[in-house]
Amino acid sequence: MSLLEIRDLNVSFRTKASPTKVVSNLSLDIKESEVFGLVGESGCGKSLTALSIMGILPPNAYAEGLINFNGKDLLMLDRESLRRLRGREIAMIFQEPMTSLNPVLTIGYQISEVMTTHLGLSKKDAFDRAVDLLRDVKIPSPEIRVKEYPHQMSGGMRQRVMIAMAVACNPSLLIADEPTTALDVTIQSQILELLQKLREERKMSILLITHDLGIIAENAKKAAIMYAGRIVELAEAGELFNNPGHPYTMGLLDSLPKEKGKPLKPIPGTVPRPDKLPQGCKFSDRCRFVVPPCRTEEPELKEVDGRHPVRCIRAAEIKWPY
């Protein structure tokens, strides 16, 4: 059964002229205890999708559609119910932990607060649990570190603290938005390993947002590739990389350096701004397979020949590797 079901999610910004849509008709399902990857280059709408689920969009943005979490439509919930859900059933970690940690409070205080608020624990119990949580996220000497302030810790340690806070109430969904982008590779692999361990132990689902295809390949069961606010391809991770169906996915794979000295095949052009998208297929102005019909009508995300869903009218003809 799916824990989270998103159907036709649209996110737009109010502007003086007409609203700018930055996420368009996005649908996906996340099953219990699985890692679902959301991949795409900067500005494609990954974070706004996550913020819609959390119900914390910026004030000038609004979401429409259906976000069904455990039988509740999150977009219809009142503020108070949403607040209770957040942190308790759904939690989120960000690229820069410092933005969500309070610099003048000890990390022990901040972790305990989550549990006194949501679980009604006494201060003493919550503080003891905070030490256990720090141990769970593999922070050395947790009894000492629990009394420290965020600035006394490295970036990797702060991210562990964020993870400890996020899993404090045993949420069933953790949204991790570029959780390792600011970290070095050796720390990145430690954090990803930790997330996998916690997911397994706690039967927690993870929505893993990243721009790094390698992270998805190694960590996600299923993944969606986003371009210009749309999902353009959605598949099991292995399938996505071995049998890609969308020219954008192929272009991303082609952009990775492979054989030494052999010229890369980059995607030409640049990512268009959300208010300046081309007609028809949003990738049509950069696509090597473009034909005139691509430029008139936007393709749907659909399965072709029983394969996984792809948003391209030529999906049946284009073969990889070409």
Next chain:
Amino acid sequence: MALLKVQSLKKHFPVKKAFGETAQWLKAVDGIDFSVDENKVFVLVGESGCGKSTVARLVLRLITPTSGRVLFDGKDIFGLDGDSLKAFRKSVQIVFQDPFASLNPRKTVFDTISEPLKIHRITEKKNMKDACAELLKKVGLGTDIMNRYPHEFSGGQRQRICIARALAVNPKIIVADEPLSALDVSIQAQIINLLQDLRKETKIAFLFISHDLKVVHYFSDTVAVMYLGKILEHAKTEDLFMEPLHPYTILLLSSAPKVKTEAFSVQRSAFSDKKLQTPNSERQPDIGEVPSPIHIPSGCPFHPRCPKRFEPCDKIIPELKEAKGRLISCHLWNPY
């Protein structure tokens, strides 16, 4: 002869001390040696804070070393002045990570690119437009953008403008400090191709700083792996990726997430993932984080995190010595 030669280079920064404390030093660069030859790409790779940018700033003569030398064309760059300094400034150019911060927002593309041409009196005024057009073409930009401002361009386009500015003076070497890190994957590939083309068409050498191992493998001839201000392994790129030997290099290579696909493994020959999975390079259990460069561990600086450490490692500093056709600083490879 090497174009650029770095000898026993050190840069220690004083750390503010509280009253009554003894002075402390942050050893950002702690005695390194390397050289860059004409038309070659030499890479410094390592985690943030290991001293890469400090090396770049030393080599560009933006800061002075605590000790050691930097030779360019055989001459110590810190002894240069007058014309010889001007010639050095012309021969060594820089491309930074952030193309947004490194272009003046109030200057047009033409102003930006023609400035070095004027300063170094390379082009006569009447030929300036043509010279700029030529440079823009070289970096894959249209010549119709000359009167536009940086904010009108994407990150990739700005990085091309920075490269055009660097090329304007016909440099012998370009120091590129993480020039791709701020760019999206699809744009990174465009810039890598541009740099490859430049290598084919000119004799420019690169001192390239990166933490992206895919790019390092693809683009470089020689690699030095840095850790806490020291070089731990220094090898031909092929050798390093085929068979990383230093425990830290192995940790670094095994930590980088990889896309493994059938289509790729057919195409890959040299950089085959199978080769990265030789018995001594399986994913390493990693212990802890990089210590502070103010308190560098005794003995081998990597020993607190090293899965292979043994008796001498916390006592004796391993020297960077030849082993298996490369330089390694590790007691496993250089019995003390």
